Amino acid sequence: PDAVSRVSLVYVSWSARPFLERALEATRPLGVPTVVVDNASNDGTAEHVRLRHPEVTLVAADTNLGFAGGVNAGVRETRTPWVVLLNPDILLTADALERLLEDGERDEAIGAVGAQLVGPDGVPQPTYSLRRFPTLATWAVDLLLVDKIWPGNPVTRRYLAADCDRGLDQDAEQPAAACLLVRRTAFDAVGGFDTGFHPAWFEDVDFCRRLRAAGHRIRYVAGARVVHEGGVAMRALG
Secondary structure (H helix, E strand, O other): OOHHHHEEEEEEEOOOHHHHHHHHHHHHHHOOOEEEEEOOOOOOHHHHHHHHOOOOEEEEOOOOOHHHHHHHHHHHOOOOOEEEEEOOOEEOOHHHHHHHHHHHOOOOOEEEEEEEEEOOOOOEOHHHHEEOOOOHHHHHHHHOOHHHHOOOOHHHHHHOOOOOOOOOOEEOOEEOOOEEEEEHHHHHHOOOOOOOOOOOOOHHHHHHHHHHHOOOEEEEEEEEEEEEOOOHHHHHHO
16 A cells, blocks of 8 residues: 555654754655644744645644653544654655655564664764663763763663664664654554653653563664754754
8 A cells, every 4th residue: 555544744843943844845745644743832833834734734732742742642643554753854755754664564563663864964873873772871871971081881882782783674672763653553552652751852762662561673774764954952942
């Protein structure tokens, strides 16, 4: 079946209108159901989507739901067996979408599939694309600023999955939620994202951990390359 009946796109955006504009223009030709959750942006995002993208389902929140709350609200608006969770600074292509779906549909145990993120210059962003779950040692290294004096320490290398070849498709612990294909039944089975993580950070880690604990595989697909600007949420905070 074509992608229209298989997958929906869900963007969660907060005061990132220029990036969301480009993202929606890039995915409009795909013709797949698209949802935008606007987390009470202060830059006219909701008005822009209403006027320029009537084909998009808009969830205009009165308050900032956070990333987790935004994801849950967006997924509730979908009816397809697969959903792609997207940051507004991701440019998704038809080829990348099809590669994600092909990998996910190979095995019913696969609950999520991540893409390879590259910068606007085409250079891969390995630490964004793939990581392992953090441990107590990870937090200790971070809090004690060990990376500053020993950048190549084994704890950080393990967390950043430095030993993994980003050029190979593989099972993964924590691919980037900036572009993550999720099986709808797996999402529902684990109760979606935990809104206790607010406004952002680590809700994607928690979600992937719960998926794996429930017996679902998570995949990383090297050939599904998507452009990722990066740092957009931090810019909005500034």
